[in-house]
Amino acid sequence: xxxxxxxxxxxxxxxxxxxxxxxxxxxxxxxxxxxxxxxxxxxxxxxxxxxxxxxxxxxxxxxxxxxxxxxxxxxxxxxxxxxxxxxxxxxxxxxxxxxxxxxxxxxxxxxxxxxxxxxxxxxxxxxxxxxxxxxxxxxxxxxxxxxxxxxxxxxxxxxxxxxxxxxxxxxxxxxxxxxxxxxxxxxxxxxxxxxxxxxxxxxxxxxxxxxxxxxxxxxxxxxxxxxxxxxxxxxxxxxxxxxxxxxxxxxxxxxxxxxxxxxxxxxxxxxxxxxxxxxxxxxxxxxxxxxxxxxxxxxxxxxxxxxxxxxxxxxxxxxxxxxxxxxxxxxxxxxxxxxxxxxxxxxxxxxxxxxxxxxxx
Amino acid sequence: xxxxxxxxxxxxxxxxxxxxxxxxxxxxxxxxxxxxxxxxxxxxxxxxxxxxxxxxxxxxxxxxxxxxxxxxxxxxxxxxxxxxxxxxxxxxxxxxxxxxxxxxxxxxxxxxxxxxxxxxxxxxxxxxxxxxxxxxxxxxxxxxxxxxxxxxxxxxxxxxxxxxxxxxxxxxxxxxxxxxxxxxxxxxxxxxxxxxxxxxxxxxxxxxxxxxxxxxxxxx
Numbered sequence: 001x002x003x004x005x006x007x008x009x010x011x012x013x014x015x016x017x018x019x020x021x022x023x024x025x026x027x028x029x030x031x032x033x034x035x036x037x038x039x040x041x042x043x044x045x046x047x048x049x050x051x052x053x054x055x056x057x058x059x060x061x062x063x064x065x066x067x068x069x070x071x072x073x074x075x076x077x078x079x080x081x082x083x084x085x086x087x088x089x090x091x092x093x094x095x096x097x098x099x100x101x102x103x104x105x106x107x108x109x110x111x112x113x114x115x116x117x118x119x120x121x122x123x124x125x126x127x128x129x130x131x132x133x134x135x136x137x138x139x140x141x142x143x144x145x146x147x148x149x150x151x152x153x154x155x156x157x158x159x160x161x162x163x164x165x166x167x168x169x170x171x172x173x174x175x176x177x178x179x180x181x182x183x184x185x186x187x188x189x190x191x192x193x194x195x196x197x198x199x200x201x202x203x204x205x206x207x208x209x210x211x212x213x214x215x216x217x218x219x220x221x222x223x224x225x226x227x228x229x230x231x232x233x234x235x236x237x238x239x240x241x242x243x244x245x246x247x248x249x250x251x252x253x254x255x256x257x258x259x260x261x262x263x264x265x266x267x268x269x270x271x272x273x274x275x276x277x278x279x280x281x282x283x284x285x286x287x288x289x290x291x292x293x294x295x296x297x298x299x300x301x302x303x304x305x306x307x308x309x310x311x312x313x314x315x316x317x318x319x320x321x322x323x324x325x326x327x328x329x330x331x332x333x334x335x336x337x338x339x340x341x342x343x344x345x346x347x348x349x350x351x352x353x354x355x356x357x358x359x360x361x
Numbered sequence: 362x363x364x365x366x367x368x369x370x371x372x373x374x375x376x377x378x379x380x381x382x383x384x385x386x387x388x389x390x391x392x393x394x395x396x397x398x399x400x401x402x403x404x405x406x407x408x409x410x411x412x413x414x415x416x417x418x419x420x421x422x423x424x425x426x427x428x429x430x431x432x433x434x435x436x437x438x439x440x441x442x443x444x445x446x447x448x449x450x451x452x453x454x455x456x457x458x459x460x461x462x463x464x465x466x467x468x469x470x471x472x473x474x475x476x477x478x479x480x481x482x483x484x485x486x487x488x489x490x491x492x493x494x495x496x497x498x499x500x501x502x503x504x505x506x507x508x509x510x511x512x513x514x515x516x517x518x519x520x521x522x523x524x525x526x527x528x529x530x531x532x533x534x535x536x537x538x539x540x541x542x543x544x545x546x547x548x549x550x551x552x553x554x555x556x557x558x559x560x561x562x563x564x565x566x567x568x569x570x571x572x573x574x575x576x577x578x579x580x581x
Contacts, residue, residue, distance in 0.1 A: 011541070011559055011560060012556075015541070046563050050516055051535065052417065052516065054417045055420060061434065064434060065408050065438075066405060069437065073441065
């Protein structure tokens with residue numbers, strides 16, 4: 001750095017407006033240059049001594065400024081005051097505590113909405129392994145009308161057809177009552193017409209169409225909704241068989257729990273399960289129905305009728321087990337595999353009979 | 362005591378006092394942002410920081426205490442009204458000095474032909490401002506000698522004797538701490554011109570101060 005350059009930047013150096021590198025270069029130049037040292041010393045001393053003497057402001061100036069500010073704040077245009085209010089609120093809103101609280105409220109609120117939106121009882125599907133105390137199953141069935149689906153020893157739970165179609169039309173019976181009164185008459189009218197049309201199709205044996213029409217009436221949620229849902233299950237049973245109908249019966253039973261329609265659906269579901277050979281499920285339904293006075297006798301009879309079926313099923317299982325254990329070279333085993341265990345037992349004494357005369361005198 | 366908010370109080374030590382809150386460490390710009398968000402204590406802190414310097418700047422400019430008081434108050438009121446316009450493109454000090462400078466220029470234009478009491482004029486209480494500064498200084502610190510008082514009086518006269526453009530730059534830089542580049546912006550003058558004016562002002566002051574022994578002692 002030379003003297004000319006130093007002169008140009010001496011003021012910046014004096015008021016600390018130079019960057020570090022340039023200031024260091026200027027100081028290095030000062031260290032070696034006697035001429036610039038003299039200039040610099042005079043500048044520095046002049047700056048130090050020429051601070052203008054300050055007079056104290058009037059004592060009330062501070063307060064009067066603040067009072068004037070208060071008054072001026074009130075006189076600000078609405079737009080500006082509104083802008084400041086928004087700015088204040090935004091400042092508060094950006095605070096992390098408020099953000100967390102808002103998030104928490106959002107989570108709680110949304111979970112409440114989802115909980116309320118889910119169909120009561122129907123979404124809950126209980127499963128119990130075979131061999132669980134029946135009292136527990138009954139108690140469960142009494143406690144919540146959703147039906148308990150017991151497995152048939154395999155341990156797997158058969159998926160119920162509570163699918164999208166079902167969830168769409170899952171409207172509580174009370175939902176129809178909440179509809180506006182003005183729509184009630186027209187709804188009732190279309191409800192009856194639709195129900196009549198569906199019933200007509202059902203009676204004519206057009207079960208697929210009847211199932212669809214009953215489904216629409218049930219989804220509409222009118223006074224015929226419960227009956228339509230039950231008939232939809234009937235149509236499914238007649239058209240597609242018990243496998244499909246059981247799921248629909250269970251839906252109806254859960255959705256209209258406590259009504260006669262629900263009891264009837266449970267009865268039909270039980271008979272379907274019985275027909276399908278799913279004895280545990282059938283028994284669970286019958287046990288639940290035994291608590292209803294109108295179905296007690298029938299349910300008990302049905303349960304007693306289930307016992308021979310259980311015995312038969314046990315025999316079949318035993319026969320299968322024997323089949324698997326027997327070797328193919330053993331003729332007795334082969335004969336035993338062809339007959340039931342009850343038939344195999346008398347065969348042994350018969351085979352033994354010829355040997356007795358040979359040993360006798 | 363003037364209460365601004367439940368957690369902020371102004372202790373009236375000298376009519377205004379200190380703001381007893383956590384704003385002491387904040388930058389001017391941060392205080393301005395807080396004020397825009399509705400924190401009036403931040404504004405009180407800004408007033409506390411700038412009241413004295415702005416008042417003295419106005420006093421040197423218009424040479425009237427009443428006018429300086431009004432102009433200082435008006436400058437802060439403009440800060441309130443134009444708070445929404447404040448951006449972080451410049452420092453708060455530059456902004457508020459620019460406001461006050463414009464107010465001072467308007468005041469000088471308006472009362473061009475009116476005779477304001479000069480700083481050297483007699484005050485109602487007796488004695489000129491320069492004398493009062495000197496006497497206050499003596500009262501504040503008895504150890505300071507007569508030579509130092511003479512230096513201050515001489516300095517005040519020298520500053521007042523500066524040409525307007527040089528005095529303006531000198532006060533903004535020396536009193537207001539406004540950087541040269543920002544002085545150039547607010548006076549709408551090239552930066553080199555600003556620095557030249559400052560250089561001339563310092564040279565003049567240096568010549569005026571040469572006769573004082575304290576200056577010579579400092580040079581040694």
